[in-house]
Amino acid sequence: MYYYIVDQNHLPLEKFERLQTQLQGLLAEFKIAGEVARVTPLRNITDLVNTASQRGAKTLVACGSDDTFNQMLAALKGRDFTAGFIPFDENSILAKILGTENLFTGVKTIAARRIEKIDLAKISGNYFISFLEFGVMSQNIKDATLWQSLKLLSSESKSFTIRIDDSYNVTINGQGGLVANIRSSSAHNERIANPTDGNLDLLILEKLSKMQILAHRKAIGEGCLEKVPNTTVIKCKKIEFLEPRGFSLTMLGRVVAKFPATVEIIPQRLRMIVGKSRTF
């Protein structure tokens, strides 16, 4: 049985209602109708996931923004579901990664039911499949003008202390970095951010000269830090962020944890419905 969690999030009510009507029409057309539950102030995503579990739903589909999917994943708490995602937002990063670019493709993908087992990352009891950032955030660089990005990337370096795989400590003066399980440029053959390799990739950006910022601004905006000179790249299964205490770890701009925090990978844990044009 399919259980659809529909979330208005930041969409205007009119647009959301139009999308919801379209969604129900498409679900009927593709013969994958199930229970559709809307997120309200009284029924949050966690409540809806619990309800789906009680009703014996096998497939949970988040319909809304990337945040809707991330919150649904966090609410799963390791329970055994097949997960899907239908985007209401044209700029969804997850939709690009999963190959479900828009509402129609999303529903078509759910109907085709191509399932891929992917690694699930865990931070402070929350689960995620994409990436976390600290310090310099790729989205900010992507949206910034040339001068703004120069200013952002020329800011003072921070000294980070990070413990890897309970084996060694890394101390680095850097601008920031990211922990990637999947990112929008992931691919099956890629060494970095491959969601089926059972590893996390930690990329840390060092301070750059103005010329380097100009030359590599695009790569930083796309989160492809390994293309930037002097970037540290570490493949591991467990990352403990120790210092500086109180420093934020963000997911798509939302703070999800602060240092000290631990990120771990659970290999091949999530059954995910993916589209043909997925990036991995």
Place this chain on the structure above:
Amino acid sequence: MEKDLDENLSAQAETVVGPSVKIQGDLNSEGNIRIEGQVAGKVTTSQSVFVNQGAHIAADILAGNAIVGGEVQGNLKISGHLILQSTAKISGDISCAILRVEDGAQFTGKCAMNSNGNSAHGKKEAYNREKEPALETE
């Protein structure tokens, strides 16, 4: 061969330790490692290690192949090729199947060539056939 190994490492280094990084503890990897910073702990991989000029390692290195252009204070146990570049400074014993030492490299310690080495010897012969010396000493 050095060029091939270097290009291979540049393209496929799974772990890259940047110039401002200090690592304390044992660094284990299943892929190639490129070190440009400082490591105080054993470095282990079945693949290749590249110690860049300016890098400093204060521990043993166990690897399949290695190119050293930086400073290593510890023993190197390499099952395949070991290349000491002109900027290399090694204080420790080395053990490898095929060794190349470039002009200017500094090495203090004992050197042992792997004796398990029909394959290594074979590689050496194959290498000689390419009209390049397998072992160059100063």
